[in-house]
Amino acid sequence: MTATTGDVLIVGAGVIGTTSAFRLAREGWRVTLFDAAPGSGATWAAAGMIAPSAEVAPGEEENFTLQRGALAAWRDVAREILDVTGDELELFETGTLLVGFDTSDRRLVDQFSLVAQRFGVAPQHVTRESHEKLFDGVSARVHDGVLLDGDAWLDPDQAIALLTKANASLGVTLVRQHVLAATTDGDHVEVTTAEQTFRGDVGVLATGARALPEGVADRVANVVRPVRGMTVRVQGLDRSALPTLRAFVRGRSLYVVSRPGGYCVLGASSDEQGELVVEVGELQRLLRDALDLVPSLESAAIVETRQGLRPASKDLAPFVEIVDERWAWLSGHYRHGVTLAPLTAREALSFAEGLK
Ligand SMILES: Cc1cc2nc3c(=O)[nH]c(=O)nc-3n(C[C@H](O)[C@H](O)[C@H](O)COP(=O)(O)OP(=O)(O)OC[C@H]3O[C@@H](n4cnc5c(N)ncnc54)[C@H](O)[C@@H]3O)c2cc1C
Structure with a gap:
């Protein structure tokens, strides 16, 4: 110093x-x-x-x-x-598993993969058959996805x-x-x-x-400008040893960041608004998407919602x-x-x- x-x-x-x-x-x-x-x-x-x-x-x-x-x-x-x-300070270097919920969502994953390749990222195609463990908790409707290296969370x-x-x-x-x-x-x-x-x-x-x-x-x-976003925190799903789960569900982006012990961050909404409130529709969409993607969240306990304003230039x-x-x-x-x-x-x- x-x-x-x-x-x-x-x-x-x-x-x-x-x-x-x-x-x-x-x-x-x-x-x-x-x-x-x-x-x-x-x-x-x-x-x-x-x-x-x-x-x-x-x-x-x-x-x-x-x-x-x-x-x-x-x-x-x-x-x-x-x-x-x-x-x-713990850094969890898990990588990401990105999946699509329905047919149109899978097309979004394909499009994402093309863009990612142009950026020099090499998405690895994985299936339930070849990598069963990765799909732990994920809806049986989802048969495949892409694995992305180099991602982490804290x-x-x-x-x-x-x-x-x-x-x-x-x-x-x-x-x-x-x-x-x-x-x-x-x-x-x-x-x-x-x-x-x-x-x-x-x-x-x-x-x-x-x-x-x-x-x-x-x-x-x-x-x-402020872009409001919300995360919902739940207790009851531990995928912490696995890659962070991200998905397109009916065209919307969703993630499940799972921490050791079963605490999960579900996110995130995105609204061009500067008022810090939780709208019923916003919460309902996020929870419905999360439940469709990970059905076992049905019995998870809601801990809290958190909302903040992303600073967008x-x-x-x-x-x-x-x-x-x-x-x-x-x-x-x-x-x-x-x-x-x-x-x-x-x-x-x-x-x-x-x-x-
Ligand atoms: C739902 C959601 C999920 C997100 N997930 C991720 C993620 O996974 N990874 C990632 O990289 N980013 C994520 N982001 C984005 C990230 O949170 C923001 O980009 C980042 O927090 C911005 O940090 P900041 O310190 O600039 O602003 P803030 O965290 O908003 O902090 C600004 C601080 O300034 C203080 N302040 C303001 N005005 C004054 C004043 N006049 N006097 C004194 N203090 C003042 C406020 O009280 C506040 O504490 C997410 C954002 C949201 C909303």
Whole structure:
């Protein structure tokens, strides 16, 4: 670790702000992190998949290339967390099994495979006959699918908890207050809450899909819109030793991220809305699709629903925007913020180092 280099103020303690705080603190920066409700944004709802192969989408080549480096970056973060706290951040490198529920859904899997191959992913065709175990719990209607290497998942709750613990050990100050204004006089940055004003050398905005504070809100070029998503958490199905199950069911995407002990994250809905409510139809569709794909979920217990706002930029790609030289805005992570957090944190560090 280098010597202390300066003060950085970070607004927003989701996965992006919390990981950036860790990266900067590890490099010797004095960090103050602001959030009235740390970890309560989109990060709270996320399934935690780091799944470049399953996430390929036409037109998102650059994003895919970025995501390919994400798992290695998370491995580095896990090693550093262990170093600082003695605790292990678990990364489950399971790969993905993608299946289609009906005939049209199987065509979607075929189309996905063609796109994936263009991205350099090699989907492996598997059948119930050749790989019976992989289809454990999956509806008998599904006879085949494709296996995708290189995908993994982590538990975002664990990641936030361990990063927060590590940050505390590294001297990061967590201010549980909402930031009203973020400004600069050219040499320093200032953050104003309802209670206090804080001064630093450099600032990072990691507010996800939420509106930026005054002072910077009207000075940015990028636009971020909220895309609401919901996950349903159930207890009663353990496929944790198997690849993450993803599917097209009646044209909709579905995933079942199964953790050891029978806790499963079913996801996810996607609505162009910024209001955090759970609609009956949205919940019904997700549960019906999940039950059709995995009939044994019938007797699983519902633990909770979680919903969050994905921060989507115009081109659905993440960005780092420099505002008035001293503020960097890190957003646009959309479906991939957990995946990309360690790589974005490196960008936060480069930005701060560049201003030294
Ligand atoms: C249902 C769902 C499932 C998902 N699954 C995955 C997945 O499997 N893998 C993956 O990689 N990504 C996934 N994502 C996407 C991922 O969750 C987001 O891209 C990521 O969480 C964005 O992180 P963030 O830190 O930018 O935003 P957030 O997590 O929203 O955090 C922003 C934080 O800023 C704080 N804040 C905002 N304004 C202020 C202010 N003025 N002052 C102080 N604090 C402020 C908020 O309180 C919040 O805590 C999913 C998203 C959803 C909704």
